[in-house]
Amino acid sequence: MPRSADIAAQLDSVRRRITAAAQRASRSPSDITLIAVSKTFSADDVRAATSAGHLAFGENRVQEAEAKKALLEDLAIEWHLIGHLQSNKARKAVATFDWIQSVDRIDLLRRIEVAAREAGRRPRILIQADLAGEATKHGADRAALGDLVCAAAEAEDVDLRGLMIVPPYPDNPEDSRPWFRQLRGIRDELVAAGIPADRLGELSMGMSHDFDVAIEEGATIVRVGTAIFGHRDYAAEA
Numbered sequence: 066m067p068r069s070a071d072i073a074a075q076l077d078s079v080r081r082r083i084t085a086a087a088q089r090a091s092r093s094p095s096d097i098t099l100i101a102v103s104k105t106f107s108a109d110d111v112r113a114a115t116s117a118g119h120l121a122f123g124e125n126r127v128q129e130a131e132a133k134k135a136l137l138e139d140l141a142i143e144w145h146l147i148g149h150l151q152s153n154k155a156r157k158a159v160a161t162f163d164w165i166q167s168v169d170r171i172d173l174l175r176r177i178e179v180a181a182r183e184a185g186r187r188p189r190i191l192i193q194a195d196l197a198g199e200a201t202k203h204g205a206d207r208a209a210l211g212d213l214v215c216a217a218a219e220a221e222d223v224d225l226r227g228l229m230i231v232p233p234y235p236d237n238p239e240d241s242r243p244w245f246r247q248l249r250g251i252r253d254e255l256v257a258a259g260i261p262a263d264r265l266g267e268l269s270m271g272m273s274h275d276f277d278v279a280i281e282e283g284a285t286i287v288r289v290g291t292a293i294f295g296h297r298d299y300a301a302e303a
């Protein structure tokens with residue numbers, strides 16, 4: 066099968082899994098946004114996915130996204146930053162991405178606000194949580210999350226939309242369920258404590274191996290790479 070037909074077929078199968086999971090949870094599939102994670106894959110692969118009707122893509126690195134975006138300027142793509150962002154790259158991130166899903170600390174939030182004001186843009190952001198306390202993972206821990214969400218909700222130059230999580234990689238997709246459930250519970254607590262519900266409407270959770278479970282637990286955004294584009298070859302990246 067040609068690469069483009071392969072990507073179209075995989076997208077189709079992911080969409081079917083989304084619909085099935087939504088139905089199991091008595092949710093509408095239209096309430097779930099699929100982000101195709103194109104990190105390490107080429108601009109041609111992204112273009113193939115757009116030909117199959119997909120326009121929202123996720124990238125981990127600012128520079129890689131910048132380069133791909135330059136080759137795809139003719140397309141109305143919505144770009145999501147889903148990887149760790151260094152504060153000194155906030156300006157480039159604001160210029161490149163429509164959504165920044167990985168806001169995990171106050172100094173980064175402040176840098177993004179300044180960059181957004183300067184650029185005359187208002188990026189949509191998610192606050193990334195790390196509930197497992199994994200040393201290797203980025204994200205605000207439970208103690209820091211509330212203050213960060215409050216600060217983001219009050220910031221005029223960014224548009225806070227919700228929370229994001231990357232739980233420990235599961236042996237079994239069911240292992241992710243408690244983390245997803247916990248994130249949704251924290252969202253509900255924050256809303257009960259006074260954060261306007263529309264500022265926390267999005268829950269970005271679930272990847273290729275566990276997005277079905279995430280949808281059952283309330284995900285509104287799922288980030289799927291491997292199941293659409295195949296396995297990543299990090300060695301070929303450099």
Ligand SMILES: *Cc1c(COP(=O)(O)O)cnc(C)c1O
Pocket residue numbers: 102104125147148231271272273274288289290291292
């Ligand atoms: C790479 C990545 C994904 C996609 O992972 P797959 O397992 O390939 O679907 C999702 N979210 C984040 C934050 C990632 O870095």
